[in-house]
Amino acid sequence: MSAKIPVCILGATGTVGQKFVRLLADHPWFEVAAVAASSASAGRRYGDVVRWREQVELPRAVADLVIRECTPPLPGAIAFSALDAEAAGPIEQALARAGAFVVTNTRTHRMDADVPLLIPEANGDHLVLIDRQRTARGWSGAILANPNCSTAALTLGLAPLHQAFGIEKIFVSTMQAVSGAGYPGVPSLDVLGNVIPHIGGEEEKMERESQKILGALGADGVKPAAFAVSAHTNRVAVVDGHLMTVSVGFKRRVSVDEAVSALREFRGSPCVAGLPSSPNPPVEVDLRADRPQPRLDLERGRGMAVTVGRVRPCPILDLRMVILGHNTIRGAAGQAVQIAELLVADGRLGPRP
Ligand SMILES: NC(=O)c1ccc[n+]([C@@H]2O[C@H](COP(=O)([O-])OP(=O)(O)OC[C@H]3O[C@@H](n4cnc5c(N)ncnc54)[C@H](OP(=O)(O)O)[C@@H]3O)[C@@H](O)[C@H]2O)c1
Numbered sequence: 001m002s003a004k005i006p007v008c009i010l011g012a013t014g015t016v017g018q019k020f021v022r023l024l025a026d027h028p029w030f031e032v033a034a035v036a037a038s039s040a041s042a043g044r045r046y047g048d049v050v051r052w053r054e055q056v057e058l059p060r061a062v063a064d065l066v067i068r069e070c071t072p073p074l075p076g077a078i079a080f081s082a083l084d085a086e087a088a089g090p091i092e093q094a095l096a097r098a099g100a101f102v103v104t105n106t107r108t109h110r111m112d113a114d115v116p117l118l119i120p121e122a123n124g125d126h127l128v129l130i131d132r133q134r135t136a137r138g139w140s141g142a143i144l145a146n147p148n149c150s151t152a153a154l155t156l157g158l159a160p161l162h163q164a165f166g167i168e169k170i171f172v173s174t175m176q177a178v179s180g181a182g183y184p185g186v187p188s189l190d191v192l193g194n195v196i197p198h199i200g201g202e203e204e205k206m207e208r209e210s211q212k213i214l215g216a217l218g219a220d221g222v223k224p225a226a227f228a229v230s231a232h233t234n235r236v237a238v239v240d241g242h243l244m245t246v247s248v249g250f251k252r253r254v255s256v257d258e259a260v261s262a263l264r265e266f267r268g269s270p271c272v273a274g275l276p277s278s279p280n281p282p283v284e285v286d287l288r289a290d291r292p293q294p295r296l297d298l299e300r301g302r303g304m305a306v307t308v309g310r311v312r313p314c315p316i317l318d319l320r321m322v323i324l325g326h327n328t329i330r331g332a333a334g335q336a337v338q339i340a341e342l343l344v345a346d347g348r349l350g351p352r353p
Contacts, residue, residue: 004353005344006033006076008100010091012067013037013050015183016082016105019333025059027337028276029344029353032061033075036068038087043067053183072098077349078340081106082333084182096141101130101343103144103336107201110145110209113221117145117212119152119335120275120342121268121282122159126217127342144343146336147213148205150174150233150242153325155210157306160266160283161248161259162214162225169249169317172206173232176242177294180327186235196235206231241294242327249317256311259319260285263308271345277338279305287311292324303329304338 007024011017012035024032036042041049047063068074070083070091079095081088081104088106096102109115114133116126130142147155154172161167176199178186190196211224263285267273273280279301285308286292292307300307303326314320325331344352 004031005029005078005349006031007078007080007340008032008034008036008074008076009080009082010036010070011082011084012046013041014082014084015053015179015185016328016332018050018052018054019328020080020082020337021059021062022054022056023329023333023337025062029341030078030337032065034068035062035065036070036074039069041067042069051183072100074100077101078103078343080333080336080340092143096139096143097137099140101141101144101340101349103146103339105146105332105336107148107205109143110147111212115143115145117147117209118339118342119147119156119159119213120272120278120338121266122156123213123217124269124272124342126222127346128217129221132221144339146332146339147209148202149180149325149327149331150176150202150244151206151209151213152331152335153242153306153323153327154206154244154246155213156325156330157283157308157323158210158246158248159214160262161250161254162227164262165254165258166251167214167225167227167248168251170210170227170229171247171317172229172244173234174242174244175234175236175238176202177238177240177327178235179240180242180331181235191235191237194237197232199233199235202233203231206233238294240326240328241298241324242331243292243294243322243324245320245322247314247317247320254318256313256319260287260311263311272342275338275341275345277304277334277341281305283308285309285311292322294324297324298326302334304334306330
Protein backbone atom coordinates (compact mmCIF):
# COMPACT_ATOMS: atom_id res chain seq x y z
CA MET A 1 0.00 0.00 0.00
CA SER A 2 1.43 3.45 -0.95
CA ALA A 3 1.36 6.59 1.22
CA LYS A 4 -1.66 8.86 1.39
CA ILE A 5 -2.00 11.67 -1.15
CA PRO A 6 -1.24 15.12 0.31
CA VAL A 7 -3.98 17.72 -0.22
CA CYS A 8 -4.49 21.36 0.73
CA ILE A 9 -7.60 23.27 1.74
CA LEU A 10 -8.21 26.82 0.49
CA GLY A 11 -10.57 28.85 2.67
CA ALA A 12 -9.90 26.38 5.47
CA THR A 13 -11.15 28.71 8.22
CA GLY A 14 -14.73 29.04 6.86
CA THR A 15 -17.84 26.86 7.23
CA VAL A 16 -17.05 24.59 4.29
CA GLY A 17 -13.30 24.67 4.98
CA GLN A 18 -13.91 23.34 8.49
CA LYS A 19 -16.06 20.58 7.08
CA PHE A 20 -13.14 19.60 4.82
CA VAL A 21 -10.84 19.47 7.85
CA ARG A 22 -13.30 17.19 9.64
CA LEU A 23 -13.99 14.87 6.69
CA LEU A 24 -10.33 14.54 5.74
CA ALA A 25 -9.18 13.83 9.30
CA ASP A 26 -9.35 10.06 8.89
CA HIS A 27 -9.65 9.75 5.13
CA PRO A 28 -8.20 6.49 3.76
CA TRP A 29 -6.55 8.09 0.69
CA PHE A 30 -5.90 11.77 1.54
CA GLU A 31 -4.10 13.71 4.26
CA VAL A 32 -4.15 17.45 4.86
CA ALA A 33 -0.71 18.87 4.09
CA ALA A 34 -1.62 22.58 4.11
CA VAL A 35 -4.40 24.99 5.00
CA ALA A 36 -4.75 28.41 3.39
CA ALA A 37 -7.04 31.42 3.88
CA SER A 38 -7.00 35.21 3.49
CA SER A 39 -3.92 37.29 4.24
CA ALA A 40 -5.62 38.32 7.51
CA SER A 41 -5.25 34.70 8.71
CA ALA A 42 -2.04 33.69 6.94
CA GLY A 43 1.09 33.18 9.03
CA ARG A 44 -0.83 32.16 12.15
CA ARG A 45 -1.48 28.72 13.64
CA TYR A 46 -4.78 27.27 12.35
CA GLY A 47 -5.92 26.25 15.83
CA ASP A 48 -5.45 29.83 17.06
CA VAL A 49 -7.36 31.45 14.20
CA VAL A 50 -10.27 29.16 13.38
CA ARG A 51 -13.64 29.55 15.15
CA TRP A 52 -14.12 25.80 15.13
CA ARG A 53 -17.81 24.98 14.73
CA GLU A 54 -17.75 21.21 14.13
CA GLN A 55 -19.08 18.92 16.87
CA VAL A 56 -15.86 16.91 17.05
CA GLU A 57 -12.49 17.97 18.36
CA LEU A 58 -10.26 19.87 15.94
CA PRO A 59 -7.64 17.35 14.73
CA ARG A 60 -4.35 18.19 16.43
CA ALA A 61 -2.23 17.73 13.29
CA VAL A 62 -4.29 20.35 11.46
CA ALA A 63 -4.55 22.69 14.46
CA ASP A 64 -0.76 22.96 14.44
CA LEU A 65 -0.46 23.86 10.75
CA VAL A 66 0.49 27.46 9.96
CA ILE A 67 -2.08 29.02 7.61
CA ARG A 68 -0.65 29.88 4.22
CA GLU A 69 -1.50 32.51 1.64
CA CYS A 70 -3.58 31.13 -1.25
CA THR A 71 -0.77 31.35 -3.77
CA PRO A 72 1.21 28.61 -5.50
CA PRO A 73 3.19 26.62 -4.75
CA LEU A 74 1.10 24.84 -2.13
CA PRO A 75 1.80 21.24 -1.15
CA GLY A 76 -0.51 18.57 -2.50
CA ALA A 77 -1.70 17.38 -5.88
CA ILE A 78 -5.28 18.29 -4.95
CA ALA A 79 -6.51 21.66 -3.69
CA PHE A 80 -9.99 21.74 -2.19
CA SER A 81 -11.38 25.24 -2.55
CA ALA A 82 -13.84 26.67 -0.03
CA LEU A 83 -12.92 30.25 -0.86
CA ASP A 84 -15.13 33.25 -0.82
CA ALA A 85 -16.38 33.44 -4.41
CA GLU A 86 -15.19 37.03 -4.85
CA ALA A 87 -11.58 35.94 -4.30
CA ALA A 88 -11.61 32.48 -5.85
CA GLY A 89 -11.20 32.98 -9.62
CA PRO A 90 -7.56 34.06 -9.99
CA ILE A 91 -6.43 31.88 -7.07
CA GLU A 92 -7.96 28.70 -8.48
CA GLN A 93 -6.64 29.43 -11.96
CA ALA A 94 -3.10 30.06 -10.68
CA LEU A 95 -3.09 26.76 -8.79
CA ALA A 96 -4.43 24.78 -11.76
CA ARG A 97 -1.83 26.41 -14.00
CA ALA A 98 0.82 25.38 -11.50
CA GLY A 99 -0.30 21.74 -11.67
CA ALA A 100 -2.95 21.23 -8.96
CA PHE A 101 -6.30 19.56 -9.43
CA VAL A 102 -8.56 22.20 -7.87
CA VAL A 103 -11.91 20.84 -6.69
CA THR A 104 -13.93 23.96 -6.05
CA ASN A 105 -17.12 24.80 -4.20
CA THR A 106 -17.30 28.33 -5.50
CA ARG A 107 -19.60 29.47 -8.29
CA THR A 108 -16.80 31.06 -10.31
CA HIS A 109 -16.00 28.36 -12.87
CA ARG A 110 -19.08 26.12 -12.66
CA MET A 111 -20.58 27.17 -15.97
CA ASP A 112 -17.31 27.26 -17.97
CA ALA A 113 -17.81 24.93 -20.93
CA ASP A 114 -14.57 23.03 -20.25
CA VAL A 115 -15.07 22.65 -16.48
CA PRO A 116 -16.91 19.52 -15.34
CA LEU A 117 -19.74 20.29 -12.91
CA LEU A 118 -20.00 17.01 -11.09
CA ILE A 119 -22.31 14.88 -9.03
CA PRO A 120 -20.38 11.63 -9.39
CA GLU A 121 -23.41 9.30 -9.28
CA ALA A 122 -25.30 11.41 -11.83
CA ASN A 123 -22.65 12.52 -14.34
CA GLY A 124 -19.25 11.07 -13.42
CA ASP A 125 -18.61 10.66 -17.17
CA HIS A 126 -18.31 14.48 -17.46
CA LEU A 127 -14.92 14.18 -15.72
CA VAL A 128 -13.25 13.84 -19.14
CA LEU A 129 -13.92 17.54 -19.77
CA ILE A 130 -10.71 18.24 -17.86
CA ASP A 131 -8.70 16.78 -20.77
CA ARG A 132 -10.13 19.44 -23.08
CA GLN A 133 -9.61 22.08 -20.38
CA ARG A 134 -5.96 21.25 -19.83
CA THR A 135 -5.22 21.24 -23.55
CA ALA A 136 -7.09 24.48 -24.27
CA ARG A 137 -5.69 26.37 -21.31
CA GLY A 138 -2.21 24.82 -21.34
CA TRP A 139 -2.53 23.86 -17.67
CA SER A 140 -0.82 20.89 -16.07
CA GLY A 141 -3.58 20.86 -13.44
CA ALA A 142 -7.32 21.43 -13.83
CA ILE A 143 -10.42 22.88 -12.20
CA LEU A 144 -13.34 20.59 -11.31
CA ALA A 145 -16.51 22.13 -9.89
CA ASN A 146 -18.97 21.06 -7.27
CA PRO A 147 -22.52 22.41 -7.78
CA ASN A 148 -24.32 24.93 -5.63
CA CYS A 149 -25.60 23.29 -2.43
CA SER A 150 -29.34 23.32 -3.19
CA THR A 151 -28.65 22.27 -6.79
CA ALA A 152 -26.67 19.26 -5.54
CA ALA A 153 -29.61 17.93 -3.51
CA LEU A 154 -32.21 18.68 -6.18
CA THR A 155 -30.20 17.20 -9.02
CA LEU A 156 -29.09 14.03 -7.27
CA GLY A 157 -32.69 13.46 -6.14
CA LEU A 158 -34.02 13.93 -9.67
CA ALA A 159 -31.20 12.22 -11.62
CA PRO A 160 -32.80 8.74 -11.36
CA LEU A 161 -36.09 10.12 -12.68
CA HIS A 162 -34.47 12.03 -15.54
CA GLN A 163 -32.44 9.00 -16.58
CA ALA A 164 -35.47 6.69 -16.46
CA PHE A 165 -38.27 8.87 -17.84
CA GLY A 166 -36.94 12.20 -19.15
CA ILE A 167 -37.88 15.36 -17.26
CA GLU A 168 -39.57 18.26 -19.06
CA LYS A 169 -40.38 20.66 -16.22
CA ILE A 170 -39.30 21.24 -12.62
CA PHE A 171 -40.96 23.55 -10.11
CA VAL A 172 -38.98 23.76 -6.87
CA SER A 173 -39.34 25.79 -3.68
CA THR A 174 -36.55 25.54 -1.10
CA MET A 175 -36.21 25.93 2.66
CA GLN A 176 -32.47 26.47 3.11
CA ALA A 177 -30.37 26.34 6.26
CA VAL A 178 -28.43 29.31 7.59
CA SER A 179 -25.09 27.45 7.34
CA GLY A 180 -25.49 27.77 3.56
CA ALA A 181 -24.51 31.42 3.96
CA GLY A 182 -21.14 30.64 5.59
CA TYR A 183 -19.96 31.95 8.95
CA PRO A 184 -21.24 34.13 10.63
CA GLY A 185 -23.78 34.15 7.82
CA VAL A 186 -27.32 35.46 8.21
CA PRO A 187 -27.76 37.66 11.33
CA SER A 188 -29.89 35.86 13.94
CA LEU A 189 -32.21 38.86 14.25
CA ASP A 190 -33.00 38.58 10.54
CA VAL A 191 -33.78 34.87 10.45
CA LEU A 192 -35.06 33.73 13.88
CA GLY A 193 -38.86 33.49 13.84
CA ASN A 194 -38.75 34.47 10.19
CA VAL A 195 -38.42 33.28 6.59
CA ILE A 196 -36.39 35.29 4.08
CA PRO A 197 -37.78 34.73 0.56
CA HIS A 198 -34.59 35.61 -1.31
CA ILE A 199 -31.07 34.16 -1.57
CA GLY A 200 -28.98 36.18 -3.98
CA GLY A 201 -28.23 34.35 -7.23
CA GLU A 202 -29.48 31.01 -5.90
CA GLU A 203 -32.49 30.58 -8.19
CA GLU A 204 -30.45 31.23 -11.32
CA LYS A 205 -27.80 28.75 -10.12
CA MET A 206 -30.39 26.01 -9.54
CA GLU A 207 -31.87 26.58 -12.97
CA ARG A 208 -28.63 26.67 -14.99
CA GLU A 209 -26.53 24.18 -13.05
CA SER A 210 -29.14 21.39 -12.99
CA GLN A 211 -29.39 21.61 -16.79
CA LYS A 212 -25.62 21.31 -17.17
CA ILE A 213 -25.27 18.43 -14.70
CA LEU A 214 -28.06 16.37 -16.28
CA GLY A 215 -27.01 17.37 -19.80
CA ALA A 216 -25.56 14.96 -22.34
CA LEU A 217 -21.81 14.74 -22.91
CA GLY A 218 -20.94 14.86 -26.61
CA ALA A 219 -17.97 15.63 -28.84
CA ASP A 220 -18.59 19.38 -28.37
CA GLY A 221 -18.95 19.26 -24.61
CA VAL A 222 -22.11 19.15 -22.53
CA LYS A 223 -25.45 19.82 -24.19
CA PRO A 224 -27.65 21.14 -21.37
CA ALA A 225 -30.75 19.12 -20.51
CA ALA A 226 -33.78 20.69 -22.20
CA PHE A 227 -36.06 20.80 -19.15
CA ALA A 228 -37.38 24.10 -17.77
CA VAL A 229 -36.73 24.91 -14.10
CA SER A 230 -38.68 27.37 -11.96
CA ALA A 231 -36.90 27.81 -8.61
CA HIS A 232 -37.99 29.73 -5.52
CA THR A 233 -35.37 29.90 -2.77
CA ASN A 234 -35.97 30.76 0.88
CA ARG A 235 -33.74 31.02 3.96
CA VAL A 236 -35.22 29.46 7.12
CA ALA A 237 -34.02 29.18 10.72
CA VAL A 238 -32.50 25.70 10.39
CA VAL A 239 -28.79 25.18 11.10
CA ASP A 240 -27.94 22.54 8.47
CA GLY A 241 -29.88 20.92 5.65
CA HIS A 242 -31.72 22.20 2.60
CA LEU A 243 -35.28 20.85 2.25
CA MET A 244 -37.21 21.44 -0.97
CA THR A 245 -40.67 20.72 -2.29
CA VAL A 246 -40.58 19.76 -5.95
CA SER A 247 -43.12 19.17 -8.73
CA VAL A 248 -41.92 17.42 -11.88
CA GLY A 249 -43.36 17.03 -15.38
CA PHE A 250 -42.14 14.10 -17.54
CA LYS A 251 -42.08 13.31 -21.24
CA ARG A 252 -44.60 10.55 -20.57
CA ARG A 253 -46.99 9.56 -17.80
CA VAL A 254 -45.06 8.20 -14.81
CA SER A 255 -46.79 6.48 -11.90
CA VAL A 256 -45.78 6.90 -8.26
CA ASP A 257 -44.68 3.26 -8.14
CA GLU A 258 -42.50 3.61 -11.23
CA ALA A 259 -40.85 6.74 -9.79
CA VAL A 260 -40.24 5.15 -6.39
CA SER A 261 -38.69 2.08 -8.05
CA ALA A 262 -36.37 4.23 -10.18
CA LEU A 263 -35.28 6.21 -7.10
CA ARG A 264 -34.69 3.07 -5.03
CA GLU A 265 -32.74 1.25 -7.74
CA PHE A 266 -30.45 4.17 -8.61
CA ARG A 267 -26.77 3.50 -7.88
CA GLY A 268 -24.41 5.34 -10.26
CA SER A 269 -21.50 3.53 -11.91
CA PRO A 270 -19.70 0.71 -10.05
CA CYS A 271 -16.55 2.87 -9.99
CA VAL A 272 -18.42 5.68 -8.21
CA ALA A 273 -20.29 3.30 -5.91
CA GLY A 274 -16.94 1.95 -4.69
CA LEU A 275 -15.47 5.32 -3.66
CA PRO A 276 -14.85 5.81 0.07
CA SER A 277 -17.28 8.75 0.33
CA SER A 278 -20.08 7.27 -1.79
CA PRO A 279 -23.20 6.40 0.18
CA ASN A 280 -25.07 3.23 -0.59
CA PRO A 281 -27.67 4.02 -1.76
CA PRO A 282 -27.08 7.62 -2.87
CA VAL A 283 -30.83 8.32 -2.88
CA GLU A 284 -32.88 7.09 0.06
CA VAL A 285 -36.66 6.93 -0.24
CA ASP A 286 -38.71 7.45 2.92
CA LEU A 287 -42.44 7.36 2.36
CA ARG A 288 -43.54 8.12 5.92
CA ALA A 289 -46.07 10.95 5.82
CA ASP A 290 -43.94 13.55 7.62
CA ARG A 291 -40.46 12.77 6.27
CA PRO A 292 -37.80 13.74 5.37
CA GLN A 293 -36.95 16.31 8.05
CA PRO A 294 -33.59 18.08 8.51
CA ARG A 295 -33.30 17.17 12.20
CA LEU A 296 -34.09 13.49 11.68
CA ASP A 297 -32.78 12.59 8.24
CA LEU A 298 -29.79 14.77 7.45
CA GLU A 299 -27.05 12.35 8.46
CA ARG A 300 -28.16 9.50 6.19
CA GLY A 301 -25.19 8.09 4.31
CA ARG A 302 -22.94 10.20 6.59
CA GLY A 303 -24.54 13.30 5.08
CA MET A 304 -23.88 12.13 1.52
CA ALA A 305 -27.28 10.57 0.76
CA VAL A 306 -30.23 12.69 -0.28
CA THR A 307 -33.63 11.63 1.02
CA VAL A 308 -36.75 11.74 -1.14
CA GLY A 309 -40.21 11.46 0.40
CA ARG A 310 -43.87 12.27 -0.09
CA VAL A 311 -43.84 11.05 -3.70
CA ARG A 312 -47.39 11.59 -4.94
CA PRO A 313 -49.38 12.75 -7.96
CA CYS A 314 -49.33 16.45 -8.80
CA PRO A 315 -52.48 18.02 -10.27
CA ILE A 316 -50.45 20.61 -12.19
CA LEU A 317 -47.33 18.69 -13.31
CA ASP A 318 -47.04 14.86 -13.03
CA LEU A 319 -45.51 14.04 -9.64
CA ARG A 320 -44.55 15.99 -6.53
CA MET A 321 -42.14 15.12 -3.73
CA VAL A 322 -39.86 16.43 -0.98
CA ILE A 323 -36.05 16.28 -1.24
CA LEU A 324 -33.55 16.83 1.59
CA GLY A 325 -29.77 17.17 1.28
CA HIS A 326 -26.91 18.15 3.59
CA ASN A 327 -25.67 21.50 2.29
CA THR A 328 -22.12 21.37 3.65
CA ILE A 329 -21.56 17.64 3.04
CA ARG A 330 -23.38 16.50 -0.14
CA GLY A 331 -23.72 20.16 -1.17
CA ALA A 332 -20.08 21.08 -0.54
CA ALA A 333 -17.12 19.43 1.22
CA GLY A 334 -18.29 15.79 1.18
CA GLN A 335 -19.04 15.74 -2.51
CA ALA A 336 -15.83 17.63 -3.32
CA VAL A 337 -13.89 14.88 -1.55
CA GLN A 338 -15.88 12.29 -3.51
CA ILE A 339 -14.95 14.08 -6.78
CA ALA A 340 -11.28 13.93 -5.79
CA GLU A 341 -11.70 10.22 -5.06
CA LEU A 342 -13.13 9.80 -8.56
CA LEU A 343 -10.02 11.49 -10.00
CA VAL A 344 -7.84 9.01 -8.14
CA ALA A 345 -9.98 5.99 -9.07
CA ASP A 346 -9.80 7.15 -12.70
CA GLY A 347 -6.01 6.81 -12.50
CA ARG A 348 -5.23 10.50 -12.95
CA LEU A 349 -3.02 10.83 -9.88
CA GLY A 350 -0.96 7.69 -10.22
CA PRO A 351 -1.50 4.59 -8.15
CA ARG A 352 -4.33 4.51 -5.66
CA PRO A 353 -3.18 4.57 -1.99
N1 LIG B 1 -21.89 27.07 3.21
C1 LIG B 1 -22.39 26.22 2.31
O1 LIG B 1 -23.31 25.42 2.60
C2 LIG B 1 -21.84 26.19 0.92
C3 LIG B 1 -22.27 25.19 0.06
C4 LIG B 1 -21.79 25.13 -1.24
C5 LIG B 1 -20.88 26.05 -1.67
N2 LIG B 1 -20.46 27.04 -0.85
C6 LIG B 1 -19.45 27.98 -1.36
O2 LIG B 1 -18.20 27.62 -0.74
C7 LIG B 1 -17.41 28.79 -0.54
C8 LIG B 1 -17.09 28.92 0.94
O3 LIG B 1 -18.31 29.05 1.66
P1 LIG B 1 -18.35 29.17 3.24
O4 LIG B 1 -19.79 29.06 3.56
O5 LIG B 1 -17.40 28.24 3.87
O6 LIG B 1 -17.83 30.70 3.44
P2 LIG B 1 -17.13 31.36 4.71
O7 LIG B 1 -17.51 30.67 5.97
O8 LIG B 1 -17.43 32.81 4.59
O9 LIG B 1 -15.54 31.12 4.45
C9 LIG B 1 -14.83 31.83 3.44
C10 LIG B 1 -13.35 31.43 3.42
O10 LIG B 1 -12.70 32.17 2.37
C11 LIG B 1 -11.53 32.81 2.91
N3 LIG B 1 -11.30 34.07 2.22
C12 LIG B 1 -12.09 35.17 2.18
N4 LIG B 1 -11.53 36.12 1.39
C13 LIG B 1 -10.35 35.63 0.95
C14 LIG B 1 -9.30 36.15 0.13
N5 LIG B 1 -9.36 37.36 -0.40
N6 LIG B 1 -8.24 35.35 -0.13
C15 LIG B 1 -8.17 34.10 0.38
N7 LIG B 1 -9.13 33.55 1.20
C16 LIG B 1 -10.20 34.31 1.46
C17 LIG B 1 -11.85 33.04 4.38
O11 LIG B 1 -10.62 33.18 5.09
P3 LIG B 1 -10.48 34.15 6.38
O12 LIG B 1 -11.07 33.40 7.54
O13 LIG B 1 -9.02 34.34 6.49
O14 LIG B 1 -11.24 35.41 6.07
C18 LIG B 1 -12.59 31.74 4.72
O15 LIG B 1 -11.66 30.72 4.96
C19 LIG B 1 -18.23 29.96 -1.08
O16 LIG B 1 -17.82 30.23 -2.39
C20 LIG B 1 -19.66 29.44 -1.04
O17 LIG B 1 -20.49 30.06 -1.98
C21 LIG B 1 -20.90 27.13 0.45
